[in-house]
Amino acid sequence: MPPFDNDSFLTGQNATFIAELYARYLEDPQSVDPSWQSFFAGLGDEPKAFRKEMEGPGWGVKRAAMLGNGHLPTSAALPADVHQAALDSIRAMNLIRSYRVRGHLIADLDPLGLDRRTYHPDLDPATFGFTEADYDRPVFVNNLLGFSTATIREIVAALHATYCGHVGVEYMHIQELEQRQWIQARIEVPRNQTDFTERGKRTIYERLVEAEFLERFLDRRYTGTKRFGLDGGEALIPALEQILKRGGQLGMKELVIGMPHRGRLNVLTNMMGKPFAALFSEFQGNSANPEDVQGSGDVKYHLGTSSDRDFDGNIVHLSLTANPSHLEAVNPVTLGKVRAKQRQRADQSHDEVVGLLMHGDAAFAGQGLVAETLELSELKGYRTGGTIHVIVNNQIGFTTSPAYARSGPYPSDVAKTIQAPIFHVNGDDPEAVVHVARIATEFRHRFKKDVVVDIFCYRRYGHNETDEPAFTQPLMYRAIAAHPTTREIYRQRLIDEELLTAADADAIEWAFLARLEAGFDAAKGYRPNKADWLEGEWKGFTIATSDDRRGETAVDLALLKQVGAALTRAPEGFNLNRKIARQLEAKRGAIEKGEGIDWATAEALAFGTLLAEGATVRLSGQDSGRGTFSQRHAVLFDQETEARYVPLNHIRDGQAHFEVIDSPLSEAAVLGFEYGYSLADPRSLILWEGQFGDFANGAQVIIDQFIASGEAKWLRMSGVVLLLPHGYEGQGPEHSSARLERFLQLCGEDNIQVCNLTTAANYFHALRRQVRRNFRKPLVVMTPKSLLRNPQVAAKLGDMGPGTSFHRVFGEVDTLAPDSQIRRVLMCSGKIYLDLLHARREQKIGDVAILRVEQLYPFPIRPLAEFAVRYPNAEFVWVQEEPENMGAWSFVDRRIEKTLSSLAVKAKRARYVGRPEAAATATGLFKRHAAEQARLVNEALAP
Numbered sequence: 001m002p003p004f005d006n007d008s009f010l011t012g013q014n015a016t017f018i019a020e021l022y023a024r025y026l027e028d029p030q031s032v033d034p035s036w037q038s039f040f041a042g043l044g045d046e047p048k049a050f051r052k053e054m055e056g057p058g059w060g061v062k063r064a065a066m067l068g069n070g071h072l073p074t075s076a077a078l079p080a081d082v083h084q085a086a087l088d089s090i091r092a093m094n095l096i097r098s099y100r101v102r103g104h105l106i107a108d109l110d111p112l113g114l115d116r117r118t119y120h121p122d123l124d125p126a127t128f129g130f131t132e133a134d135y136d137r138p139v140f141v142n143n144l145l146g147f148s149t150a151t152i153r154e155i156v157a158a159l160h161a162t163y164c165g166h167v168g169v170e171y172m173h174i175q176e177l178e179q180r181q182w183i184q185a186r187i188e189v190p191r192n193q194t195d196f197t198e199r200g201k202r203t204i205y206e207r208l209v210e211a212e213f214l215e216r217f218l219d220r221r222y223t224g225t226k227r228f229g230l231d232g233g234e235a236l237i238p239a240l241e242q243i244l245k246r247g248g249q250l251g252m253k254e255l256v257i258g259m260p261h262r263g264r265l266n267v268l269t270n271m272m273g274k275p276f277a278a279l280f281s282e283f284q285g286n287s288a289n290p291e292d293v294q295g296s297g298d299v300k301y302h303l304g305t306s307s308d309r310d311f312d313g314n315i316v317h318l319s320l321t322a323n324p325s326h327l328e329a330v331n332p333v334t335l336g337k338v339r340a341k342q343r344q345r346a347d348q349s350h351d352e353v354v355g356l357l358m359h360g361d362a363a364f365a366g367q368g369l370v371a372e373t374l375e376l377s378e379l380k381g382y383r384t385g386g387t388i389h390v391i392v393n394n395q396i397g398f399t400t401s402p403a404y405a406r407s408g409p410y411p412s413d414v415a416k417t418i419q420a421p422i423f424h425v426n427g428d429d430p431e432a433v434v435h436v437a438r439i440a441t442e443f444r445h446r447f448k449k450d451v452v453v454d455i456f457c458y459r460r461y462g463h464n465e466t467d468e469p470a471f472t473q474p475l476m477y478r479a480i481a482a483h484p485t486t487r488e489i490y491r492q493r494l495i496d497e498e499l500l501t502a503a504d505a506d507a508i509e510w511a512f513l514a515r516l517e518a519g520f521d522a523a524k525g526y527r528p529n530k531a532d533w534l535e536g537e538w539k540g541f542t543i544a545t546s547d548d549r550r551g552e553t554a555v556d557l558a559l560l561k562q563v564g565a566a567l568t569r570a571p572e573g574f575n576l577n578r579k580i581a582r583q584l585e586a587k588r589g590a591i592e593k594g595e596g597i598d599w600a601t602a603e604a605l606a607f608g609t610l611l612a613e614g615a616t617v618r619l620s621g622q623d624s625g626r627g628t629f630s631q632r633h634a635v636l637f638d639q640e641t642e643a644r645y646v647p648l649n650h651i652r653d654g655q656a657h658f659e660v661i662d663s664p665l666s667e668a669a670v671l672g673f674e675y676g677y678s679l680a681d682p683r684s685l686i687l688w689e690g691q692f693g694d695f696a697n698g699a700q701v702i703i704d705q706f707i708a709s710g711e712a713k714w715l716r717m718s719g720v721v722l723l724l725p726h727g728y729e730g731q732g733p734e735h736s737s738a739r740l741e742r743f744l745q746l747c748g749e750d751n752i753q754v755c756n757l758t759t760a761a762n763y764f765h766a767l768r769r770q771v772r773r774n775f776r777k778p779l780v781v782m783t784p785k786s787l788l789r790n791p792q793v794a795a796k797l798g799d800m801g802p803g804t805s806f807h808r809v810f811g812e813v814d815t816l817a818p819d820s821q822i823r824r825v826l827m828c829s830g831k832i833y834l835d836l837l838h839a840r841r842e843q844k845i846g847d848v849a850i851l852r853v854e855q856l857y858p859f860p861i862r863p864l865a866e867f868a869v870r871y872p873n874a875e876f877v878w879v880q881e882e883p884e885n886m887g888a889w890s891f892v893d894r895r896i897e898k899t900l901s902s903l904a905v906k907a908k909r910a911r912y913v914g915r916p917e918a919a920a921t922a923t924g925l926f927k928r929h930a931a932e933q934a935r936l937v938n939e940a941l942a943p
């Protein structure tokens with residue numbers, strides 16, 4: 001074998017030439033000489049994968065240049081040693097590629113070393129045809145790993161250091177070449193490590209001391225109190241510091257964080273600067289808020305906070321989103337906040353506001369909401385420029401081992417669906433953890449894409465501090481008991497490196513302990529001096545008042561007409577769909593005439609007038625642009641070019657922006673996102689629309705744990721609106737009911753508003769009311785289907801004009817017998833009203849009055865009483881189209897009783913008319929539906 005010197009055939013141009021020849025062969029085997037074909041075929045390679053490698057940074061010479069002369073040699077002309085060298089080179093390339101793809105599988109990731117895999121055939125040089133005898137022969141690899149030539153032994157050593165040390169990287173699934181090359185360059189040349197300065201290492205040590213000592217201190221002072229300690233995962237804290245520091249250097253101004261229980265107290269204090277005294281005071285059973293602040297409060301490991309941190313002059317604002325126990329539910333909420341803050345800052349490049357989500361390994365692998373939220377990452381209406389994910393992978397979920405918790409090798413596998421790079425790292429090597437945290441931050445900054453850091457660690461104690469982990473994982477916990485802490489390991493390392501003396505380390509520890517002790521002493525007298533909920537963007541808002549709360553929702557007719565004109569106008573030359581053109585024409589006519597304004601137009605007028613007044617409107621939901629029932633057409637499409645035109649963005653100069661988004665087919669993530677958006681942006685109207693109201697149950701966690709109870713638990717208001725198509729029209733069990741009863745059951749302590757409306761004008765006012773008051777409450781609207789086109793619900797322009805407002809109850813509209821002779825009062829809500837009205841008019845019944853409850857919660861006792869008292873001799877009947885165990889009946893029954901009991905009327909309670917109890921919300925048979933509907937209407941009107 002000749003030495004590989006500069007004259008060798010396989011250096012420089014020749015080597016690249018063979019590689020190019022190979023690339024050409026892979027694209028089209030016939031394009032190269034037959035002898036080369038059989039040579040290359042003998043390599044048995046995966047053509048596609050190899051071709052991608054050829055495009056990697058190591059093969060820097062441009063293909064065009066190499067193939068320029070069109071003259072290809074034949075292998076017959078190739079001397080045997082050159083043949084061997086070419087073979088070696090190509091095999092080495094494959095070996096390198098294999099390490100890039102699978103090196104992580106034998107990386108040293110588990111601090112406990114319980115399940116370490118050290119061999120994988122794809123990483124064995126023998127698999128590529130190298131025997132021991134070949135190991136020291138130089139091979140040409142053209143600048144890969146920083147080598148031009150190297151022996152297999154050297155190549156494997158470099159690959160091991162890069163891909164199989166304390167960091168395992170998964171990135172070869174990424175389709176974007178530039179991203180793969182960036183990661184390769186970032187990790188291969190420095191062998192996947194950062195050389196930290198003495199100061200940097202000391203800082204890492206300080207952070208570990210803080211992380212560990214806080215938990216130990218809490219354990220000692222509040223033994224047996226749940227804290228979901230970080231013990232075993234302490235490296236998280238230096239990793240977070242790195243994200244802040246590097247992020248700040250790269251222009252990050254705000255970091256919006258979502259995280260679960262594990263380590264949250266550590267993050268709240270050590271990362272976010274919540275005073276230790278405040279935390280200890282909560283451990284003593286005190287509220288996090290001043291005593292005069294109402295609300296249920298929440299356990300301390302669910303609370304949020306915000307603060308500013310200064311890194312070398314870069315101020316980064318941090319906000320940790322409060323969350324419920326439901327793991328991962330906070331993810332979309334956090335990202336909605338990020339998006340809102342980006343808009344407020346006009347951060348179009350997404351450099352200034354960044355989302356950070358932390359996860360447990362079992363939760364990340366198990367919860368579907370994770371996949372739903374990841375899916376939002378590249379979507380136009382939800383993009384936030386990439387989220388940094390950190391998994392605290394303690395290799396257990398409560399008592400469940402990974403083999404029972406997920407099917408793949410890692411908890412992070414779901415993130416591959418969006419081609420996020422994944423950095424697995426051994427949590428006992430804090431330098432490696434900080435190193436990957438830095439790369440992740442840089443990657444997010446550079447490519448505005450999600451990135452995952454998976455910190456392999458362990459959980460030193462039980463799931464919480466009262467659990468006995470040895471009941472279920474005895475071997476793991478025996479290993480943990482014998483395992484030094486991350487801090488102890490690192491302390492020894494720094495001492496061995498002579499960067500720290502034992503006395504230095506002791507001093508750092510004592511100094512932090514002194515801070516904890518001082519906090520402990522201060523906790524006794526600690527009083528939170530104010531609740532933090534009406535600050536920043538929320539300045540000027542107040543707690544909801546107990547009056548009618550109508551808000552100024554009426555609009556000058558001139559403005560209504562201006563919006564109306566914009567709604568019905570398309571740009572010059574825009575090729576409108578013919579049917580749409582006719583609809584716009586009709587709409588224009590209605591607005592000009594000032595009557596016949598249908599539901600969708602009233603909605604558009606509500607949006608448009610708010611936009612004109614300066615409030616942004618954001619509506620997202622499945623097919624919301626057009627509308628499920630083809631009613632909205634908020635986006636017009638040019639029939640020749642598919643260009644989009646959004647009339648509501650062309651009302652007048654200086655107006656606010658209207659965003660209508662066709663969401664992905666997710667309920668939980670999208671509603672969570674909009675709720676999060678509304679938390680950060682109280683001055684905009686934020687709406688989520690269900691395709692049919694039934695589907696809201698796919699977002700039940702967001703509704704129960706955030707929307708209904710967030711204000712009480714965390715003092716966080718939201719004005720989010722839920723539009724839920726509802727009504728019995730024979731479309732079957734899943735397209736009839738938005739489960740009104742579920743929302744009503746959630747009502748309490750003035751937490752939400754629930755409406756079931758019967759006029760387009762009332763809808764207009766209900767929407768505007770959301771923005772035109774100085775408090776915020778979520779609004780749930782049962783929205784119509786057939787009523788969208790029913791002329792009886794249509795509005796006059798005057799119903800929205802000066803002097804008008806929202807009505808919680810509507811009284812009788814027809815002229816009937818004198819009030820005292822009314823024999824029955826039908827009370828109802830929503831679409832059934834029109835069925836009743838129609839039948840009563842048809843049957844010419846004059847002694848049955850109808851009251852409509854437009855807002856079910858807060859229940860309108862006073863206006864209802866004002867109407868009811870007019871009918872002293874009537875019986876009162878509640879009519880609904882939902883089955884008896886559903887709809888509003890159970891909710892209104894006692895409230896109607898309470899209303900009537902204070903009035904001088906004979907009736908004391910309402911009687912029920914509606915469908916009988918049922919398991920399914922509705923029949924799937926149209927005929928049966930029609931018969932049921934007719935029966936209940938007739939029963940309601942029966943003599």
Ligand SMILES: Cc1ncc(C[n+]2csc(CCOP(=O)(O)OP(=O)(O)O)c2C)c(N)n1
Nearest residue numbers: 262325326327360361362363394396397398
């Ligand atoms: C949606 C949901 N289901 C179940 C639970 C109950 N629970 C709380 S913590 C936990 C285990 C979580 O394991 P992991 O995600 O690995 O985090 P760790 O506690 O190990 O840090 C479970 C099942 C929950 N909080 N949320």
